[in-house]
Amino acid sequence: MKNSILAYLFACLLLQACDSNSEKTSSSPTISVSAPEKGFIYLDGQFTGYSTPADLKVTQGDHVVGVATEGSKEYFRRELHIDENVDIKMTAADKPAPKVWKALWLGVQEVTGSTQSGHCSSVFSKEELDAGYDFFMWSIEKQFEPFSFHTTKWEVERKDITVPVELHKTSSNWFTLEPDALTELVPEIKPGAYDVVFVFWRESDGTCSFKSPYFGLAWTDPLNEPIKTGYVTIKFDAGDNIQDNINWYKENDPGVWVHEWLHTVGETYFQNRGERMPEKGGDGLVLHAAEKYHYTYPWMDWYSDFMSGQVKDLASPSTYCGIGPEAFLQMSLRESALQQ
Template sequence: MKQILGILLLTIALQACDSGSNKKDTLPSITITATEKGHVYLNGQYTGYTTPAELKVSKGDHVFAVATDESRQYLRREVNVTEDTDIEFTPNDAPEPKVWKALWLGVHEVTGMSAKGRCSSRFSKDELDAGFDFFQWSIDNQFHPMSYNTMKWEVERKDIQTPIELHKASNTWFTLEPESIVELLPEVKAGNYDAVFVFWRESEGDCSFQSSYFGLAWTDPLNDPIKTGYITIKFNAGDDLNENINWYKENDPGVWVHEWLHTVGETYYQNRGERLPEKGDDGLVLHAAEKYHYTYPWMDWYSDFMSGRVKDLGSANTFCGIGPEALLQKSLRESAME
């Protein structure tokens, strides 16, 4: 009796193994190719594969995509999978990009109580033009390609001629607060812009508002009164503004995209259900680059952060970050109106 029972249990176990094996074997096989090499995504998540690739997926609705290396396009298809399928992506599979709206503000003059008394620092019209060109260069060379052109930034420029009083925080930093901007520009409010970028001069002659930062970003925009990403760039023009801008382009080109990523990469996309990297030692997600083994000037970090290809710590095949699919879905200003 004991022997018969043992044989029966073994038979059931083998049937169970066969059943599981057959189930795995019957998962549809999806072959992914593209007209150029690219990274393969499944349902918005990077798979770790590049084209050509073969994926085993469950039957049902899925989003397949390829982020191309050279043309920096995100090619996607929504497919109801019922059987083995070959998907060849072409440029025709690129979706319409999501429009994001930026307001760039050139501040002609800031005033405040410096170490040498009350004074002002000013940008000329030509210098503000150079600052705006630097920002637009970053949009064209970083924001758009790092998003695989799932974003299309529409940029509006305004120059502020009225002198703006700087705020001096308890940590001795001089800052240009959003309240000062809203007082002059009431159109800076929920639903109008995804981000406001403010460009002002740190020092001129003996007047210095030097502080230990280059840019500042407000990291929880939907909980701020203006419900808009807010970034200030405190630029040290030195003796030659254009020379300093060229230095940043060559040595630290990601300064604009860095500050913008703070506005969406600290709380916004996490609250939308995306899985982003862990926080750095200072409590900021974007400052975790070294923790994930990236190096200065961090351009690969910004790119992987935006494209959802930051390799999880301690894992060889799972990834985190925003991702092109998430960038397509909803802009910050649209979320501000919900």
């Protein structure tokens, strides 16, 4: 009888040990992730550092698994509850509809202001505004959408302002075109209408010069602005031939449009939405921290990694920061403005 009791207790202990090991194993199931082409693997919105095909250990529970393809720049995602090992083979059915982001592009034909040589005007022709708009749309196609792995689809509205617009002169003698100079002319600029407004005007025309040491300026906390819209003013040096200057930017500094837009969402907006973003640069702006993270001019890899959430964290190279495709899919800036 005593031997029977001991045998029973021993069997129970073995069973408990097996159950304990089973529970420990199942608490970290393995997911095997593949996609139609090589892609970067995201887990719950964060880049994992792995590319397909790969096996990853995850905790039990609800997860979002994403793959951003390296070649076609597409994003696949699947929401699932994981209790055990599972194969996740992404297909076209896992590609989400992109989030629509809306931009208003304003071509200003004439700006006026008081310079040292007196009050004067700088004028763009209709053809020059067309060239500037085409340059912007080129950037939408080449950078804005593919850098987000096409989780964003940009709808762009263009308006040309044909009446002269007065420039503002700052205490540092910079000439800028402020939002309040345009809202009366363009009443469509209001909370919830656009994610960003781009204003394009001519820096110099003959002897009339509004030169200031910047290409573009962006308002970095749009939801705290009266218009609750991203705002960017572009002061373009058309020179003798605007297309020649545009071609120079395309070849040497092609990211100037996306750079300014990223200021409107990468300094406060996505941080306030809980995204882990890079540290600020020396001037206090996150987007100007490229060298701190060992990126080099003309910064195209920085913009791409910044938008895809693939910037290696300085403190922990195995973790990554930036915006990421899941963040782009969740809510656009104008939707946040409407919620406010």
